[in-house]
Amino acid sequence: MKKKSLVSINDFTREEHTRILDLAGAFEKRPKQRILEDFVVATLFFEPSTRTRLSFESAATRLGARVIGFTDSSSSSVTKGESLRDTILTVSNYCDIIVMRHPREGSARFASEVATVPVINAGDGANQHPTQTLLDMYSIRKTQGSLDKLKVAFVGDLKYGRTVHSLVMALCNYKTTFHLVSPLELKLPSSVKMSIKEKNLDYYQTTDMQEVIGEVDILYMTRIQKERFSDPMDYEKVKNAYILRNGMLEGAKPNLKIMHPLPRVNEITTDVDANPKAYYFTQALNGVFVRQALLASILGVVE
């Protein structure tokens, strides 16, 4: 994976995914190693994403790397009208690897083609956010022992969430059974469903979260945003149906874990947080280990 950019989850093979997850496990055991002291990591956030940026910067700093960059484009030459190409070519001179978040879809692919250093996509518009997918895979594997043949429920906005799309596609390599729980307006797009069908995997669609809770190993929650509905009345009708409360978890399997890409608003009530099945904050921590694994392997420090 040395010098290889990571733009889309499909840029890496199943074997490479496994390698990253294994490496992340090693970093979880020893998160502080000064193996990147000779390297400069640039974090270019053309739109703010504090959580993702801090996770990358924490990963880099704990390995001894120096971090440079900007946190939103208003403080950079982009506001002066500089093209993305020029920004990337210039920053390539200053660093060994670029981590970038950009509001336009396709920006990371383009950057990876013009940059002279590898690029890690930290989100390009609604398109891809592969490090989120990898940390989700790491979290699932760690809590369930394996990624194979699990029953995974996705709940909430399955239409617009790129996190859901990428993870569904990645899990299609592992014989997953999918439970897709959403309002009718926010069903999983048919293009993503195609990936499930191509692998002949089972999937079930429903609007009722309670009916899947007793079935599944992973309950992946997402936020339903009001602005996704053309009619505000439709939102009012469904908004309470996709809130997870602690009492709903009584019939759940003992190994069930609840995941969420965060930020959470109200779709998981705070009384769930103390339940050992709640995993979303540990999931965020896992993101640091996965990003350490990516930085170290792409920079060629570990094999």
Added chain:
Amino acid sequence: MEKEILRKELKVSAIENGTVIDHIPSASVFQVLRILDLTTYGDQLLIATNLDSRKMGKKGIIKVNNLFFRGDEINKIALVAPSATLIVIRNFEVVEKKQVEVPTVVENIVRCFNPNCLTNHEEIGTRFTVIDKVEMKLHCHYCEKITARNNMAFR
């Protein structure tokens, strides 16, 4: 049949050496000229549109003197004129006749339908992989969205 050919030849005179692109949908004639970069061509260029065609109802035809296309060059027009026939003329004789084929990669001629795709905001070329040649579905190399015939626009 003889008579019909004769009448056609009267409408668009023959060329000595070059390429004839026949069976172009009338509405696409000017697009084909743009795609093949013929709008500033320096030699004889004969263009006709809305000709009667038994096969197509109405059709367009382009005759380019002293120009021969590579296969991948001419296949670019398959997106707007999938029915087009390519005829190579040497010494007023037809030496080759073939149908255009939909290419597997389409570069720079189609605009990505996704308004938030980077290619619609920066001065960079577009690039698509054709994932369905019948339904004409193009997968954007950059934003990974599918542009299809019903939302296809040209640059």
